[in-house]
Amino acid sequence: GSAADEPEVRGTSGGERDVTLTVAAATSLAGALEEIGEGFRATRPGVEVTFTFDSSSAVARQIREGAPVDVFASADEISMTNLVDDGLIAGDPAIFARNELVIVTRPGNPTDIDSLADLSDAGVIALCGQDAPCGRYAAVALDGAGVVLDESKVTRGQNVRATLAAVVHGDAVAGIVYVTDALGAEDAVAAVAIPPDLNVVATYSIALAEDAGDARTAEAFVAYVRGDEAQAVLAAHGFLPPT
Amino acid sequence: MSLEASFALGLGALALDVDLRCPAGAVTAVLGPNGAGKTTLLRAIAGSVAVDAGHIALDGRTLDAPPGTFVPPEQRRLGIVHQDHLLLPHLSALDNVAFGPRSRGAGAAEARALAAAMLERMGLTALSGAKPRALSGGQAQRIALARALVTEPDALLLDEPLASLDPGTRVEVRRDLRRLLAAVAGPTLLVTHDPVDVLALADHVAVLEGGRITQSGAIASVTAQPRTRYVAELLGTNLIRGDAAGTTITTDAGAQLIAAAHHDGAVFATIAPAAIALHRREPEGSPRNRWRTSVAHIDVLGDRVRVQLGDPLPMVAEVTAPAIAALELREGDAVWVSIKATEVATYPA
Amino acid sequence: MSLEASFALGLGALALDVDLRCPAGAVTAVLGPNGAGKTTLLRAIAGSVAVDAGHIALDGRTLDAPPGTFVPPEQRRLGIVHQDHLLLPHLSALDNVAFGPRSRGAGAAEARALAAAMLERMGLTALSGAKPRALSGGQAQRIALARALVTEPDALLLDEPLASLDPGTRVEVRRDLRRLLAAVAGPTLLVTHDPVDVLALADHVAVLEGGRITQSGAIASVTAQPRTRYVAELLGTNLIRGDAAGTTITTDAGAQLIAAAHHDGAVFATIAPAAIALHRREPEGSPRNRWRTSVAHIDVLGDRVRVQLGDPLPMVAEVTAPAIAALELREGDAVWVSIKATEVATYPA
Amino acid sequence: MSRSGRRPPIPVVVVAALTVLFFSLPLVGILQRADWSTVWSDLTTDQAVDAIRLSMICSVSAAALSVVFGTPLAWVLARTAVPGRPLIRGLVLLPMVLPPVIGGVALLAAFSLRSPIGSWLHDAFGIQLTFSTAGAVVAATFVAMPFYVLTVEGALRGVDQRYEEVAASLGADRLTVFRRVTLPLIAPSVAAGAVLAWARALGEFGATITFAGNVEGRTRTLPLAVYLELESDEQAAIALSLVLLVVSLVVLVSLRDRWLVRR
Amino acid sequence: MSRSGRRPPIPVVVVAALTVLFFSLPLVGILQRADWSTVWSDLTTDQAVDAIRLSMICSVSAAALSVVFGTPLAWVLARTAVPGRPLIRGLVLLPMVLPPVIGGVALLAAFSLRSPIGSWLHDAFGIQLTFSTAGAVVAATFVAMPFYVLTVEGALRGVDQRYEEVAASLGADRLTVFRRVTLPLIAPSVAAGAVLAWARALGEFGATITFAGNVEGRTRTLPLAVYLELESDEQAAIALSLVLLVVSLVVLVSLRDRWLVRR
């Protein structure tokens, strides 16, 4: 049903009957979280979980604008921290997954890219926006490897998938994305691992919104995400465990 | 139930300033050159534009009198027929006619019945179902008339209703119009360029030039004593303005003309083109006006020829084709003119 | 250098099928009711539409002859003047006139010089710099004429050039037109609704009705022997079609008419409205045609009155206003008609 | 039709053909990318059906709201001497040229629960636009209505007002004149404007996701679903795009010639 | 002007005013959000200046290309009996309603280095559209030209063709007729169409970033810069949006009334 005829019970009236939980999350979590949501629903009849996906910063903006969000799952520490600072998060955020960066190239790696250093003169490289999490992490990794990319040889996707798409569909010779994205692209790209000493680990945190409607159910969801079932799903999507 | 329009109104380059009284049951023709403001006058009466000053009243009911009063168009109870029929293109002829009654509160069935009766009365029943684009010019104009009349308007405003028709159709529609106008109780205002319309349909005439009424009155008085060049040309006569002293009239250009009647002061004189005789040599005999001039133009109209004469008294003479042939007149030739004093009709300016 | 247009052309509801020859140096008037196809005829000659069959030739040069030949409009060397002047709104009067020479390859300065000379010749120099919207109707139409003539076209096509002018202006522009047309070497085609234009300007006339030419020839012959109701109405005369046996003409409706001249077979007869006498009682004396009928309509035109008579021979009689008053005639009244046999002009149909 | 007499000039036709090619090639390209064997199954998943249904609801509502609110506005712009008309028109046309995401941010600023109006709407009527279909409709209307207003204002200016004057003289008040004369006269443009607005609303993405969020079954319209699927299942994304493409094309093709011209 | 005689009907004015309010509030909201103390410094960073410069180049080029290629196309659509005209028009209008990101994907399918045309362009002329300003111009043209074509086709249909017939009779060939008669007659609409196309190109985001990428100094136009800034510095993003907003508004406001009506 549409919003108008969807019964929404908010407030803390206890029972879990006909409770709707709104989870706002980073787009890169969409596949995994939808699956996790199915599992959660199965354990809690009468609970409806709905998701809204956008970039972490966009979701954070909506929360800041008063969007009725119960749980926030962020791919970006900064977005989460800012919300905590603004007093919009209840309790402490918990890390529930991690991710690593990987270099992606065209299938078969035609330009023979083996390391971060090879990126400096390969052609146009796709990265995320400087201030998007994957863009920041990539900058750290490149810095660590002492690689300086000419900005005029860098295209910056509006999100990780757009960055990946620049390699898959577009004319970027390589890109730096999360392992999970490379995995999802299957054989549309070739992945070139970044050595652990240079790699950056992204952490995904989850937290209750300060004015979550049904805090108990929301807490239950957060717990579920950190539980074994959900962790298995995340692992299947290529995420690393939180620790 | 007469119409009184005494107002001023500026619209673009036009400054309309009129004072007009149209008696009930009579047709007042409004004549005037292009751009004189005839259509604007009707639009002001209809309430499509508001006047700037003055007032418009119909049957004592004030329709527009700034700043206080402005009766909206839909409450003025007028009938309008325009040169371009303006039938609503998406409605059938019957529904066009029914539009008025329906808008004035009649039910759909009642309005259609009234419309059907009106079409019946005008012998247009066969056209009921036709859409306007399927009608000929004459048929469309008749339906437009039916539409204006079916609401029994307090006054009727006709803006060149015959202008877009070809001559054959025009005669027929003019005849219908004449019959219908005879039955209209209120005042009718008829804008036209065509003197035939005036003669056939109107009782009074008002001449509008450059936003002002330059002459008005009963048709006979206006045709007998035109006061502007426009009217004189329309009537095909010559108009001269001058100062009379006894029977002698002196024009501004200094030319002199002898009339039969005595007058003093500013006068108009008219001379029928056919009353002007042309000669190759100085004529002899009785005519008291005679002078030498040149031929400016010669217009041949079948068996009649109109000769435009030059200074000092530019006027048009009308002679027969054989006469012009006998004179061997060509444009630019010198010619002698003679006019009897009795042919110079004078009246005060 | 004559124009030959013998073609068929379908456009929307119109099926145009004409065979027209316009001699050089002469003006051929095309008359016809609304929608007859007059404008379409000119557009076909101008190349704005292509004909479906037949051919158009100017001075022996084929302009259009499907399927092989189609000379594009810009190579036809024609001059066109339209009722709505169609001066290019963004160009001054001078530049409008210079447009033709410029398009035909003259340099900008040369084209403007030619245009200036043309305006000078027509006494329009004062208007050179004016934009079309600042011109009056008559001025604009004169500029349009200058624009058409400055290119010295092989043929001139005029589509109701005087129709949108008010009567005073119309007389003046008609006079200019007459003077200018006299100097045109090629054929001129003049579309008009106004018989006065025909009389004043044309040498030949072609009547177009429903896409076909129903009558054509010298003006005198057409006016003397109209062959369709349209032409007769335009001339203000009565046209009757019937079968003649000696001096007796029997109409399709069975009515009989006695003429002075002998004829056999299908004939037309015309009777001037003024030649028809009306009486309250059966008239005595010489007129050999007399019958009883009723008054269908009475149209008063100033001091003349046109009386539309009913069956068996519907026709229009014209009498003076005093005469009608004396007869005390009203619509619907019974009336006796008498016509002298010598007033019934007959010619073969 | 009569024989046309002459062909259109070659250079013009060549340039026009090149331009058409420029617009066709991308279309062909995307059709080639589609995996036709899975298109049907991709389109009949619950999520896809939900998205298609939502897209229809939102785009039709946006078109309807454009007609309801845009018509009076177009009338005022076309017919009254409202002061500051150019400014008003510029303001209303702005969403047509603004990046939709910025439009979304602006809508948040105006109607989020934190804004005075948003909180008033919520407290007084329990209406909440973020994460609700109503919000998606608002976002779509915001970007789509300018198309309608532009089309209908132009049509209103093109109407021969003498028809309206005659109708008024026959006793029709202004509402009647508008309903029975003006509206029928501009009907083609109203239809064209509504179709343009509808099509624009159908393709709306940025303002919707920013303002109304991306909630399955509530605000996840086809373009948002395409965005999400691009994250995971590209073939599904292309299949969804095809729906958008085909539907828009069908509607635009049905825009008859005469709808583009004011009579 | 004469005294208008009567006021516009209240309900219509109220609805129109509400609608204007609906469009103004987001604008006001975004203006309120702006931190005016930093606007100037945000706008004068190297990146901002670069983005503004690029946006001007791309949008003006897109408008120019729209005029050059869109005019012949509009002429063919309006004046010739080209077969499949509705289909052609639908195809050309499609980018107006397609989510721009999908437009970008479609452009990639057609013109990326891996497409036949893209590789041919590269091998034969050394032209690469992706990651180049040329590509940004192509993307902007793709989404903007439909506005131009729609406006100018309508205007061409509205031209009184008798002017053109008269000009031809005076010896003007078709190019001359078009140049000296048709074009001056539709000049207001050409201007209006170009302005609309320009404004749309100025706000273009999705197709550009997808097709031409987001390369500083080459394809990072204002909207792309805004999007990137939204990730971190909302104030900078709003400052950049203000540029877009103000420029678009100024241009749209300058769209004179008569440009909206065919004469």
Ligand SMILES: Nc1ncnc2c1ncn2[C@@H]1O[C@H](COP(=O)(O)OP(=O)(O)OP(=O)(O)O)[C@@H](O)[C@H]1O
């Ligand atoms: N809405 C308007 N805006 C500006 N100017 C106007 C308007 N309506 C009329 N005018 C001016 O008033 C003048 C007279 O117009 P109007 O239509 O009343 O003349 P008319 O006497 O009916 O002429 P015609 O015989 O050609 O019908 C026009 O030439 C024009 O300058």
Ligand SMILES: Nc1ncnc2c1ncn2[C@@H]1O[C@H](COP(=O)(O)OP(=O)(O)OP(=O)(O)O)[C@@H](O)[C@H]1O
């Ligand atoms: N382009 C067209 N498409 C369809 N039908 C047309 C077209 N042009 C003309 N017609 C048809 O041809 C008929 C005659 O048109 P045309 O303009 O030639 O008549 P006309 O004799 O000039 O009439 P008028 O005296 O009113 O100027 C019209 O009534 C119309 O049915």
Ligand SMILES: [Mg+2]
């Ligand atoms: Mg008028």
Ligand SMILES: [Mg+2]
């Ligand atoms: Mg005609």
